[in-house]
Amino acid sequence: MDRNRRRWLAHWLIHFSLRFSPVEARDWGRAMLAELEFVKTSWAALAWGAGGATVLWRQAFFSLFRGSRGAAHGPSGAFIPAKEMPMRKSVFIAAAACVIASLAFFLAPSFNQALRLSLQSWGAIFRPNAPFQSGLSGLAARAEKQHDANLLAFTALRIAPYGSFRNTSPLRAKSLRLADEAVRLDPRLTWIYADIVARNPDAPESKDLIKRLRQWDPGNALPDLLLAECQEALLARQHSYRLPPGALVQDSKWLAAMGAAFSAKKYDSYFNQRLALAQDVARSGEVSDPLLLAWAVLSSPIPDLENINDYSLYLIESGQPLEAEGKLKAASQQYWQVARFGQIMRLGAESEIERWTALALQKKGYEPLRSLESRKGNTSEASLLGYQLQSLARESQDFATHDSERVNWLRTAVWIADYIQLSALGLLLSALVLVISGVYWLAQLGRRLDTTGRLKLLFIWLGVIGAAGMLLSSVELYFTYRPYAAMLNQFVKLKGAAAYFSANAFLAFAYPGMVDRNALFSGLWKVYFWYGVISLCAIALVAILARHVIKPLRPKLAG
């Protein structure tokens, strides 16, 4: 760039900026333009022009908030010592419109729900059980008063916090009382005893409850699986909760209970009943807290899968010496028990982990059976078992693919959930900033404060930022929560695994502790990269604000 061009550019910069500068700044612009003629070097002229343009643009920007001082200079060009001008009316109207529009969102029920849930989920970081316990005592009292069997069952399963059931005997007693009353009113709800036992297998009443469960649902493996859990809890207590390896398979009572479970005609962990109960309660309108409803489904216990795995290994391992001794029929029976229980579990399992366990059990049983049949020379049976194993392998693969899709979906749900929660936080912070600004202006009206023009400008800024922030956060919160509102709706309407999946995805948002983020996002460098970009943008924004807002707050000279 040659010398003339640099001077031309410097001239153009100030001249162009003059077009956008407020009336009161134009004389200053012309002054800088005139001085440009006397700047010695072309580079210095360019720097002068750039500095002058910056001054004019700053004046233009601040005039948006301060209002024009058009009449504040005399014929000589001298500025009249000015009082601070009031905030421009249009800015005030825009800020008020932002606040009104933001408040209008509160008329939408889903917006209220989004805000409430976001706040609850922030609270859940510090009090993990709190979101699921609120209002349950009142609900229990209402259920007892109305003799509402479903509501009694629902509260019986929720009234004692999960994980601390053992240590809260008054709540446990209340839970049992509510459950008994629910079953008395509607015997179809007897399955709730399974949940109560599973939560606290070493409670004194557990065996009695299992007995009642077995009478109500004969042929189900679940009561025997629960009985095995009771025995395991008893043994664990005897060994100061440090069970030595192999202790279970040496215990005749545990073996008897597991043997009875593996010989049962069916497997039902009452997943569908539990889901239907939560959905019935939701439809009745008695419980409107979505977190409580979704958690009611997801927090429900399933049988101890470790016990199932341990017993299946015991059967397979005890079959191998029989096979070596030539007792092929006895060995085959051992293996068949495992495969058969896998089959009935697969038919009755509703949750993914139960289905996965069932597939693994079948595979575990069929593999030694195929070699055994080959050894016996039964090629057709061995081939059939081979086909079965191939079919299981394909199903496992489909299951893994589906699981991978589900994880991807869950990642998206968690990402959006983060955005929703940040929006809610942004809404609260914006409202706080607006309130601070409002308090200042109220004090100004009451003439309790004597502050400088710059401080007034700062509070105008705060008010505008607060109002704009409220509107922006409200729009974000409303629109990003809509998919979750749809999930909640689906959870109440759908049946089976689809409803379960909706509840799961919903809870990914509503209850951050539900999702293991490290596991979900491990190896995804892109996620961390964008977190980094967002963090840097936030830091840059804070730096800009600090430059324009905090810097003017430096100590003032007294004239």
Add this chain to the structure above:
Amino acid sequence: MTIRLRRSPQTSRVLEQFLEAPLEWRYGYDLSRETGLKSGTLYPILIRLSRRGFLETSWKATEPGTPPRHLYRLTARGLEMAKAQRQINPARRQALGAVPAGGEP
């Protein structure tokens, strides 16, 4: 009435420069060279001083074909304020006096 002004080293430097010859009218470019401040820093200070009534300004016609130049001088109040500030912090003034004058902006 108490009028507050932002206490920055650059403002103090400009005031000091005006105090060197309080009755003289000064050009913006000359002030820039004498204080070592660039236009982007100097003019906001001049604008602020003017708005608070510490500085008076005027236009001076130059050669035909060239725009008139803007001139600045402290008002009586400005002079009073600048002197008061000099008394408040003589050490600071001393430090400011060490700033080399005549630097290219």
